[in-house]
Amino acid sequence: MSIRERLSGNEAAAIAMKQINPDVVAAFPITPSTEIPQYFSTFVSNGAVDTEFVAVESEHSAMSACIGAEAAGGRAMTATSANGLSLMWEMIYIASSLRLPIVMSLVNRAVSGPLNIHNDHSDAMGVRDAGWVMLFSENNQEAYDNLLMAHRIAENSNVRLPLMVCQDGFITSHSIENIELEEDEFVKKFVGTYKPEHYLLNDKEPIAVGPLDLQAYLFEHKAQQAEAMKNAKKVILEVAEEFEKATGRKYSFFEEYRMEDAEYVIVCMNSTAGTAKYTADLLRNKGVKAGVLKIRVFRPFPAEEIAKSLTKAKAVAVLDKADGLNAVGGPLFTDVTSAMYVNDVKVPTVNYIYGIGGRDTKADDIEKVYNDLAEIAKSGKVENPYRYLGLRRDK
Amino acid sequence: MNDLIEIRWHGRGGQGAKTASLLLADAAFNTGKYIQGFPEYGPERMGAPITAYNRISTKPITVHSNIYEPDYVVVVDDTLLESVDVTAGLKKTGAIVINTTKDNEYLKKHLKGYEGEIYKIDARKISIEALGKYFPNTPMLAAIVKVSKIMTDEEFLNDMQGSFKHKFAKKPEVIEGNMKALEMALKEVEKV
Numbered sequence: 286m287s288i289r290e291r292l293s294g295n296e297a298a299a300i301a302m303k304q305i306n307p308d309v310v311a312a313f314p315i316t317p318s319t320e321i322p323q324y325f326s327t328f329v330s331n332g333a334v335d336t337e338f339v340a341v342e343s344e345h346s347a348m349s350a351c352i353g354a355e356a357a358g359g360r361a362m363t364a365t366s367a368n369g370l371s372l373m374w375e376m377i378y379i380a381s382s383l384r385l386p387i388v389m390s391l392v393n394r395a396v397s398g399p400l401n402i403h404n405d406h407s408d409a410m411g412v413r414d415a416g417w418v419m420l421f422s423e424n425n426q427e428a429y430d431n432l433l434m435a436h437r438i439a440e441n442s443n444v445r446l447p448l449m450v451c452q453d454g455f456i457t458s459h460s461i462e463n464i465e466l467e468e469d470e471f472v473k474k475f476v477g478t479y480k481p482e483h484y485l486l487n488d489k490e491p492i493a494v495g496p497l498d499l500q501a502y503l504f505e506h507k508a509q510q511a512e513a514m515k516n517a518k519k520v521i522l523e524v525a526e527e528f529e530k531a532t533g534r535k536y537s538f539f540e541e542y543r544m545e546d547a548e549y550v551i552v553c554m555n556s557t558a559g560t561a562k563y564t565a566d567l568l569r570n571k572g573v574k575a576g577v578l579k580i581r582v583f584r585p586f587p588a589e590e591i592a593k594s595l596t597k598a599k600a601v602a603v604l605d606k607a608d609g610l611n612a613v614g615g616p617l618f619t620d621v622t623s624a625m626y627v628n629d630v631k632v633p634t635v636n637y638i639y640g641i642g643g644r645d646t647k648a649d650d651i652e653k654v655y656n657d658l659a660e661i662a663k664s665g666k667v668e669n670p671y672r673y674l675g676l677r678r679d680k
Numbered sequence: 681m682n683d684l685i686e687i688r689w690h691g692r693g694g695q696g697a698k699t700a701s702l703l704l705a706d707a708a709f710n711t712g713k714y715i716q717g718f719p720e721y722g723p724e725r726m727g728a729p730i731t732a733y734n735r736i737s738t739k740p741i742t743v744h745s746n747i748y749e750p751d752y753v754v755v756v757d758d759t760l761l762e763s764v765d766v767t768a769g770l771k772k773t774g775a776i777v778i779n780t781t782k783d784n785e786y787l788k789k790h791l792k793g794y795e796g797e798i799y800k801i802d803a804r805k806i807s808i809e810a811l812g813k814y815f816p817n818t819p820m821l822a823a824i825v826k827v828s829k830i831m832t833d834e835e836f837l838n839d840m841q842g843s844f845k846h847k848f849a850k851k852p853e854v855i856e857g858n859m860k861a862l863e864m865a866l867k868e869v870e871k872v
Contacts, residue, residue: 291705291706291709291715402721403721423742424742424744453744455718455721456718456744457744459718459719459721460716460717460718460744461702461705461706461715461716461717461718462714462715462716462741463709463714463715463740556744557744559742559743559744560742560743560744560745562742563742563743645745645746646745647745647746647748648743648745
């Protein structure tokens with residue numbers, strides 16, 4: 286039975302971690318994710334969890350401690366944002382290449398500089414090729430639900446990869462909203478006990494973790510990581526199906542909102558998807574066939590499925606909350622257009638870089654994108670596919 | 681109540697506008713509503729202007745942006761009237777509630793011809809009398825509930841009694857004063 290509550294996104298993430306009750310949490314505070322380890326450390330002090338909480342001196346150490354704990358055979362979690370993730374960077378790759386299913390709550394914030402504490406996705410995009418499963422969350426509910434499903438995906442023997450659950454800093458992390466929580470007992474049962482196959486503290490099977498891996502093997506090991514990422518797709522859907530049966534809340538690679546007959550489609554991630562749905566509803570009332578494709582699973586990238594979903598659109602806009610600074614377009618745009626090309630889907634597609642450094646994205650902004658899509662559909666041409674939304678020089 | 685009510689709070693850092701917006705969200709949640717309560721974070725420090733927001737709806741809320749065309753505005757500190765455009769986007773079918781002792785002429789002048797309803801309340805007097813200290817957010821919370829009719833006075837007071845019991849579990853001596861501040865504010869908020 287679900288419990289009706291109201292929580293901020295950070296509270297929701299902390300409650301999920303409490304219910305998961307991992308063996309180790311190692312974290313260093315950084316805005317806007319600070320509250321997650323803060324709340325969690327009170328759960329530890331109050332005896333609500335059995336977790337060993339390691340208050341490390343940096344994020345590099347936080348990820349290192351998680352790697353040590355996970356390699357030893359424990360279940361380890363952490364939370365961070367922006368520059369905290371940047372400082373973890375070296376260890377982020379080590380976690381995935383050692384095939385350690387660590388779970389992280391990433392509260393997205395702009396990576397400096399100049400210094401900015403507000404939301405964009407530059408932190409997550411900086412590790413998009415690091416071999417972590419990456420789930421994005423529209424609101425507190427999805428941040429919570431994604432964490433409940435995280436270990437089942439990451440620890441699956443066909444996957445064994447670390448996983449991060451992203452949500453938008455401040456916009457959802459610090460906004461109190463309604464949420465349906467699940468009972469502690471359900472979560473405990475759903476997440477299950479971690480039974481690693483190989484681990485350092487197993488005295489019956491001495492192993493080495495992280496040895497030298499040169500020309501003879503590294504390539505094969507990387508190919509195995511790639512295979513695991515492909516395998517994750519199937520597991521993500523299986524876990525989602527089981528979760529839906531128990532909770533009634535449906536998850537997949539992405540959410541298709543009013544897509545059945547949509548002519549103009551916005552592809553985006555996290556909280557902006559909510560604003561886009563709201564705007565699509567307003568436009569539908571005026572007879573505009575607007576739809577939203579909200580990406581939940583960014584890694585592994587569900588290329589074929591995304592391309593298929595966009596087949597019937599007349600024009601598509603991909604919204605990137607991080608600029609690739611590659612003179613071509615944002616990371617989501619290049620992934621989506623590449624998916625379309627490879628799968629032979631030819632729909633005019635345009636990219637908007639938006640919301641950088643916490644620039645607020647209003648329903649009016651989204652409406653402007655839909656208006657642009659109508660123009661593009663009419664002419665069949667995209668004059669400049671690499672655009673800005675909400676940049677002051679536009680006005 | 682409309683399907684969706686949007687409220688914008690203007691205050692100064694330290695006055696509790698953010699807390700008030702969260703308490704309002706809480707109270708509305710307890711009457712079965714869908715709610716959002718969120719502050720607009722900046723380089724916060726005591727005394728700096730801050731903004732907080734509420735959405736209260738009978739249906740799930742998906743929009744995630746600041747509020748630009750609020751139904752109601754609450755001004756916790758009237759010194760903001762001279763520096764912040766508090767009526768920006770405020771619907772004329774709505775209202776503004778101000779913590780002030782200034783005369784009506786001053787208020788009208790600084791609200792730039794706002795055509796909707798204007799309410800004022802002396803939250804300082806109420807707070808000092810009920811709590812012995814200046815915490816304007818408690819009376820302002822009651823004032824906006826009264827003006828917006830989000831819930832009845834009775835529903836609100838019952839709910840706040842429960843919230844305060846929880847919030848002030850370690851200092852129950854302040855509950856009575858806070859309840860008194862709410863009751864006084866419900867009576868004393870007046871239309872200009």
